[in-house]
Amino acid sequence: MRVLSEEEISTALVSLAHWEHRAGSLARLAPTGDPEGMRAAVTGVTADESDHVATQAAPEGLVVRVATPGAGVTETDVELAARIEQTIEMGGSDARPRPPR
Template identity: 85%
Template sequence: MRVLSEEEISTALVSLAHWEHRAGALARPTPTDDPAGMRAAVDGVTADEPGHVAVRPVPGGLVVRVATPGEGVTETDVELAARIEQTIEMGGSDSRPRPPR
């Protein structure tokens, strides 16, 4: 997997409005009243790429971070972030959204 350049990451973030690039990962705060349910929903849509997603509880929700272990941000991570975003927009539904094209 090829690590994306800063310019490529900036371009990808245009379509991921709630995400930002920090510390070598894409990150997004996720406000929720049901952290366990949201975590399960995130896990459900990212299960095919183990190790790329880290979820940390914070007051009022979760912070989701996506990166390729030991590498940084790759196209796979951008695709995972888009899946996660779609799940969050669906209210944490555990149905699997179609991957973006």
């Protein structure tokens, strides 16, 4: 995987308005009163690339960071951030896929 340049990351952030580039990762605060529910929702949409995602509870919600381990920000991370953003915008834990019956 190729690490994105600062210019490529800046371009990607145009469509990820709530995200920022910090310390070699893309980061966003997901405002929620249910950090564990939001963590589960994020995990639900990033399970295949879970090693790219780190979360940390914060007083205002859940901080989500996305980066390729040992590399920095790649196209995969931008795609993951977009998926996570969609989940947050859809209501977080309420947007989790329902388990099969």
